[in-house]
Amino acid sequence: MRNLLVVVIVVAFLPINSYAVEEKPTPFDTSGNVFEITQDMEKNLNLFPEIENFSKARLWETEGELILEIEKTDRSRIRDSITEEKLVSIREKISAMTPPLDQSGRGRFLYHHLALSYLVHAPCIVSIIAPEDPATATGLYLVSSSIGFYLPWKLTENKSFSRSQQDMSFYMGTRGALWGTLISLFFDLEGKEFAMPILATSIGGEILGYNFAQKISIGQSRATGAYTDFGMLEGYLTGHLIQIGKMGDDFSTKTLISCVLSGAVLGGALGVYRARTAHYTEGNVTIIQTSGVLGGTILEAIYLTIRGFEDWSDNDKRLAFAMPVVGIPIGIGVGERLVKKLSLKEGDGLLVLAGTSAGALFGLGLSYLFVPHPTENTGRIYSALPSVGALAGFTLTYRGVTK
Numbered sequence: 268m269r270n271l272l273v274v275v276i277v278v279a280f281l282p283i284n285s286y287a288v289e290e291k292p293t294p295f296d297t298s299g300n301v302f303e304i305t306q307d308m309e310k311n312l313n314l315f316p317e318i319e320n321f322s323k324a325r326l327w328e329t330e331g332e333l334i335l336e337i338e339k340t341d342r343s344r345i346r347d348s349i350t351e352e353k354l355v356s357i358r359e360k361i362s363a364m365t366p367p368l369d370q371s372g373r374g375r376f377l378y379h380h381l382a383l384s385y386l387v388h389a390p391c392i393v394s395i396i397a398p399e400d401p402a403t404a405t406g407l408y409l410v411s412s413s414i415g416f417y418l419p420w421k422l423t424e425n426k427s428f429s430r431s432q433q434d435m436s437f438y439m440g441t442r443g444a445l446w447g448t449l450i451s452l453f454f455d456l457e458g459k460e461f462a463m464p465i466l467a468t469s470i471g472g473e474i475l476g477y478n479f480a481q482k483i484s485i486g487q488s489r490a491t492g493a494y495t496d497f498g499m500l501e502g503y504l505t506g507h508l509i510q511i512g513k514m515g516d517d518f519s520t521k522t523l524i525s526c527v528l529s530g531a532v533l534g535g536a537l538g539v540y541r542a543r544t545a546h547y548t549e550g551n552v553t554i555i556q557t558s559g560v561l562g563g564t565i566l567e568a569i570y571l572t573i574r575g576f577e578d579w580s581d582n583d584k585r586l587a588f589a590m591p592v593v594g595i596p597i598g599i600g601v602g603e604r605l606v607k608k609l610s611l612k613e614g615d616g617l618l619v620l621a622g623t624s625a626g627a628l629f630g631l632g633l634s635y636l637f638v639p640h641p642t643e644n645t646g647r648i649y650s651a652l653p654s655v656g657a658l659a660g661f662t663l664t665y666r667g668v669t670k
Contacts, residue, residue, distance in 0.1 A: 293326045293333065295354075296361045302326075303425060304361070312360045318345070326354075370423075372433025377420055379437045380473070384415025387444045387469055394462035427481070431488040435480035436473045438492045443472025446528065453524045479539075486547035491538035493556050497599065498534015501592060502526040508588040512581045551609060553616025554665065555602035557623050561657055562598015563591030568654035572647045605665065615668040619661060626660020627653045 295301045304314060304324040315321055320339040326349075327334040335349040389412040398404045447465035456464070480488050506526030510518055541547075567590040574583060630652035637652075638645045 290327045290329045290334070293328045295324075295326055296358060301361055301425060305425070308361070314357055314360065369427050369429045371428075372430040373423055373428035375430075376423070376428060376433040376436060377416060379433075380419055380440070381412075381416040383437070383440050383444075383469070385412045387440075388412075388415050388466060391462040391466035391469075395459045395466070397459055428477075429480070430485040431480040431483050432477050434485055435476035435483075435488040435491065437476070438488070439472030439476030439479075440469050441472075442492075442495065442531070443468035443470075446472075446531065449524045449528060453521055483542055484547070486549050486552055487542035487545075489549055489552040490545070490547040490555070491535070491542045493552050493559075494538030494541060495531055495535040497556075497559055497595060498530040498532070498537070499527050500530070501534070501595060502528070502530020504588055504592050505530070508585060508592065511584045511588070545603075546610070548610045549613035550611025550616035550668075551606040553613070554606050554611065554619050555599060557616075557620045557661065558602030558605065559595050559599040561623060561661055562596075562601060563594035565654050565658060566590040566594030566597070568650045571650040576646050609669060611668060618668055619664045622660040622664030622667075623657050624660070626663075627657035629660070630654070630656025 292302050295304060301308075302325065306322060309315060309321050309324070315324065315337065318337055318339070320341060322338045322340045322342075324335065324337045327336060333349050333351070333354065334346055337345045339345075389408045392411045393404050393408045396407060398407060444465050447468035450464045450468070451461045479491075483491075503523070503526065506523035509526075510522060513519070567587070570586060570590045574586075579587075631649070633656070634649045634652045638648050
């Protein structure tokens with residue numbers, strides 16, 4: 268029985284006809300990116316005026332012979348050989364109108380979009396349809412998750428998808444899901460109504476991010492996202508700041524959500540402006556992000572070190588929230604000045620981020636060594652040393668990457 272099974276498997280993988288002619292797709296353009304002529308392309312270029320009801324065209328190569336296949340809207344096909352000489356005018360028109368496709372970000376986008384589909388889009392679809400049978404719900408979740416890969420894969424087949432478009436599209440997809448969640452919470456939505464804004468803002472955010480990033484670099488894309496995130500963080504801190512002293516039912520979640528969404532709008536607008544007026548690289552943006560967080564952390568640490576941790580009033584708490592609100596913009600401004608004349612690589616920025624984090628951990632470790640049992644007074648050390656270590660690590664690694 269085992270031998271029979273082996274024979275069956277071997278035979279199954281043998282070619283049915285070793286003399287079968289193999290056809291392979293061939294690009295129409297000289298850059299090797301356009302493998303299919305669509306209806307829109309044909310209308311713009313007028314490549315096949317004699318063909319009525321044109322749908323699409325493909326070019327195949329078999330044993331050195333070129334085959335032009337034209338499909339009509341009624342699904343009928345015309346296949347005929349074509350010489351290189353007859354292809355010259357077609358290639359010239361396509362190459363002149365269509366610049367070389369930049370699809371450097373397409374694979375990364377599809378990979379990330381698959382995760383977004385599994386974690387956000389598919390659960391939302393199941394919640395909106397709300398099937399009663401658990402098996403149906405599971406099947407719907409898995410199928411819609413997979414479609415979340417194959418549908419974008421097909422739609423982006425002949426479209427430009429640069430690194431900046433990939434980065435901004437995925438960024439807006441994830442933040443769109445967050446904003447949709449906040450909108451649902453703000454309006455106290457439940458069930459399928461809760462999921463609808465999340466799905467709409469996530470998919471809409473991906474499309475908006477893709478279109479916005481068509482003419483900007485990956486660094487400018489990262490800068491737009493960084494300023495938007497800083498805006499949300501500032502909004503979150505401000506929302507708590509203006510509600511100091513309110514606890515329980517008196518604390519307004521809607522006020523906090525309003526501040527976060529307003530911060531996203533303001534930060535995003537500033538990010539769009541900066542992306543269009545300044546030169547950014549990936550490494551530059553990472554250093555600006557690190558400097559911004561460091562600015563808020565240091566100002567907070569200074570206040571906590573001076574104030575201590577005893578007998579806090581509401582005004583003390585307000586000042587504690589105000590420190591990072593003020594410190595973050597200062598840190599961003601310092602970071603902007605530090606990278607103004609630089610073009611740092613992504614690895615350079617990550618090195619500075621890692622050095623800053625390592626310095627903060629080193630300072631925190633020293634705090635435990637010097638004061639293993641902190642009190643309200645000695646707790647100042649736990650505020651001071653990590654921030655000093657982070658600043659030292661930032662300075663050391665920044666100087667290292669800029670030499």
